[in-house]
Amino acid sequence: MTCRTSTFCSLDFNAESLVKESRVVCDFTAPRSDTCWMDGDVRVLGKSSLVMLASPPTDRAPTHKTTWKIRPYPRKWESTMELIKELTVTVAAEPEQAPRCMVNHSVPAVFFSTGGFVGNYFHDFTDVIIPLFMTSRRFNGEVQLVVTDFNHQFMDKYQQILKQLSGYPAINLDADDRVHCFPHAHLGLFSHRALGIDSSKSPDGISMTDFRSFLRKPFSLRREYSNGIDLRSRRKPRLLLILRKGSRSFVNEREVTRMVKGLGFKLITARPEETKNISRFAQVVNSVDVMVGIHGAGLTNMVFLPTNATVVQIIPCCGLTDGCRYIFGEPAPDMGVRYVEYEIRMEESTLVEQFPRDHEVFRDPISIQKQQGLACVLPVVGMKTEQHKGPLLPKE
Incomplete structure (x- = not known):
């Protein structure tokens, strides 16, 4: 066993090493997750949400704590955590009286929740x-989820990813x-x-580069690198424009698409219904050199872009x-x-047609978010009817 920090350890997980020690270690100090x-x-006692160590800990002292509570979802500061099932981790007082095994597994288990904000x-x-x-x-892959x-719906949508992480059907606790x-x-x-990993804290120094490389197999992503943008090249660089409905959408969509083509890009547009099939759309994203979109969950697709591609966020x-x-x-x-960004100016937004320029929606949009209960971790202008007149194309 080698420890990278005083909090996290990277274990060499093989059948022999797993049974040499008997212990429970909990960390409640990390800012995002316990x-x-x-x-x-x-x-693991199924529906009871009880996870028990039946073998006496090798380093256990009479004063050691024997019960812990944990909600396995990494947004510990959010009120939604109250809706996440709480698991009880405990050490059996009398190991010989622990519930008998009904299903024996030879691989480790990783517990997590698909509640909370899952679906976004x-x-x-x-x-x-x-x-x-x-x-x-x-x-x-030798792990039980x-x-x-x-x-x-989540488990079905991301089954290709889950099958790459585990060679076993997930257990619905x-x-x-x-x-x-x-x-x-x-x-x-x-x-x-x-949308990130701190490789200085992750097991074995795993990084976002590793994650993006991992995604290539389940989605058959062919392009590892983009050659960049050369509008003089015979091969037109490909630009993907992610379009939204309702809030935060373009009102001058025709002008935008006309100008993108006029600049020499091969334009691909994606409306919400065209992005639902993640397998198909991941390949579309991987095929382009530039992805443009107004701030929203659709920009998450940047994880499928080839290295050296460009993502443009319209704020x-x-x-x-x-x-x-x-x-x-x-x-x-x-x-x-x-990464390139363009911030919409007041006069470029249709909000100026709905509110006077001294309105709070312009002066203090953060307070509008709080009043309307929108999550501050995914900021949007608080009015659902907001649309944008421009810009035609963000510039670096």
């Missing part, structure tokens, strides 16, 4: 897919009343930032730059993707 890991005779594309990746990759990739707050036994269990997921007015940049701008360098 985690516990258990070595020894780990027994950005949160699917930030809160589950990337943290799950970071936590479970070291097992090389155990899911609480089981979201069937909410619907399973059997006693499952494991040699090791990891409850909760490592999580560092929006709603007014004063929302920092939040939008944090979500999609800051992750870009670690992905090997170029």
